[in-house]
Amino acid sequence: MKRLWNILISLEFGLWLLALVCCALAIGSFLLKGDYAAEINFMPLFAWLMEVPAFTSWWLWLAIILLVLLVINTLLCSGETLRQRYGRTGLVSLCAPQLIHVGFLLFVAAHLISAFGASVQQIEVYEGAQPRLPDGKQFAVAAITVDISPNGMPRGFSCELATDPRNPVQRAVISPNHPWFYGDYGVYIKQAEMYPYPRALLEIHREPGGSMALAGALFFMIGNVMVLWLRSKNDPNQ
Amino acid sequence: MKLLLISSICLFLFGSFSRVFLFAGLAAELTYVGMRGLAMGRLPLLGPHDTLLFFSASIALLALATSFSPILVGKRWFVTVSCFTAAFFALSALPFPVLNMPLPQILDTLWFEAHVVLAFFAYALFAVSATLCGGYLINKDRELLGLQFKVALIGWSFFSASMISGGIWGYFAWGTYWLWTAKELWTSILWLFYALFLHLRLKGSRYDALTHWLGILGFVITMFTYLGVSMLMKSSHSF
Incomplete structure (x- = not known):
């Protein structure tokens, strides 16, 4: 038991895990092609893993197992470092690397949540259409606009939504990079055409890990800046 | 305008023995990039011509900044290698x-501009780190150890910031901060690889040689992430 514990809290184990995750993802980048590759971004990851044959997805199963071990290793290493160094070193130098680790753990947690609950739904709409979000909330498509340059090339497009059909004054204009968010859902415009009649392709996304990933990014960047500050203090000559 | 670019390549190649020529080459390259930006009203970051040039300018800029470190005083090989690297990528941009x-x-x-600019600064710092690793392997100069670690750490920080800004852009543009594509997989590989590289230093001096070989391997992975994925694999990130 003691031997297992020593392995789990060792830096060497973490380094091997990092190397193996890199290898698994590298192999996966060559195997991920065809219909399965097209589907993976349109369904929750675990649903995809259940659907595809193991000879296509084994690298991802392997990467997940290695990441679980890496999470355990990170937690135990961080805990052990805090226990050993508490009171012997400054608070900033004690906390900075651990904040980076917290950021990493939140990234993994965000992916895990999204792997169970993410969803994408595509709908083609026209002016006057009244689609619904998956939770039943109804909205209406008030106008579809395509901006055409003088030489006839489309420059951009947008779609005006009446976000509450009972209150027609409440509007939102969506365009690429500017979705409309409602509750857990985001409505994105992917394409629009004026001919033969104004129509647009919308995507309704649910990304439940998004806020956790953002929290991870904040922790990570704070820890990272603290580490850089500490390093710049240590060797002013460099 | 291309004359400016050719003159910058000449300055890098024929003046590679001096930091003044590195600076002059960089100034000419930045003028070219700036003029293109002004003509188009945006940062020139689309397509292999612009990105290779931006990469070349980033290498020159960050190598120039690194060359002021007291550790590199009298080590002309650093400026020479950096000049040749910057010239190589600027030359590669010409045919596109x-x-x-x-x-x-x-x-x-x-968010897109921040994502790309930060990524190229990171790639350039990984190139500088690989140069320092090569210098250590040839000269066995232990003074380079601390410097290459700092350069790689700053590069990794830029790369992390690039991934975060890319995730935020992705969330607003595609509806998700992550897509399972070859480019994203290799981006993660590069990030995890440099995490490994930076942690390996904690193992002590026994691993110095391995660390420096990994520093060079890191740049190979960087190049595959940037160019290899675009040329060999299908990805939404391809230029």
Whole structure:
């Protein structure tokens, strides 16, 4: 038991895990092609893993197992470092690397949540259409606009939504990079055409890990800046 | 305008023995990039011509900044290698067509620009780190150890910030901060690899040689992430 514990809290184990995750993802980048590759971004990851044959997805199963071990290793290493160094070193130098680790753990947690609950739904709409979000909330498509340059090339497009059909004054204009968010859902415009009649392709996304990933990014960047500050203090000559 | 670019390549190649020529080459390259930016009203970051040039300028800029470290005083090989690297990528940009089209609406956001600029600064710092690793392996100069670690750490920080800004852009543009594509997989590999590289230093001096070989391997992975994925694999990130 003691031997297992020593392995789990060792830096060497973490380094091997990092190397193996890199290898698994590298192999996966060559195997991920065809219909399965097209589907993976349109369904929750675990649903995809259940659907595809193991000879296509084994690298991802392997990467997940290695990441679980890496999470355990990170937690135990961080805990052990805090226990050993508490009171012997400054608070900033004690906390900075651990904040980076917290950021990493939140990234993994965000992916895990999204792997169970993410969803994408595509709908083609026209002016006057009244689609619904998956939770039943109804909205209406008030106008579809395509901006055409003088030489006839489309420059951009947008779609005006009446976000509450009972209150027609409440509007939102969506365009690429500017979705409309409602509750857990985001409505994105992917394409629009004026001919033969104004129509647009919308995507309704649910990304439940998004806020956790953002929290991870904040922790990570704070820890990272603290580490850089500490390093710049240590060797002013460099 | 291409004359400016050719003169910058000449300055890098024929003045590679001096930091003054590195500076002059960089100034000429930045003037070219700046003029293209002004002509188009946006940062020139689309297509292989612009990105290779931006990469070359980033290497020159960050190598120039690194060359002021007291540790590199009298070590002319560093400026020489950096000049040749910057010249190589600027030369590689020449055969590609110049794309003067307006920025597609999906790319017209500060998050995209931050994502790309930070990524190229990171790639350039990984190139500088690999140069220092090569210098250590040839000269066995232990003074380079601390410097290459700092350069790689700053590069990794830039890369992390690039991934975060890319995730935020992705969330607003595609509806998700992550897509399972070859480019994203290799981006993660590069990030995890440099995490490994930076942690390996904690193992002590026994691993110095391995660390420096990994520093060079890191640049190979960087190049595959940047160019290899675009040329060999299908990805939404391909230029």
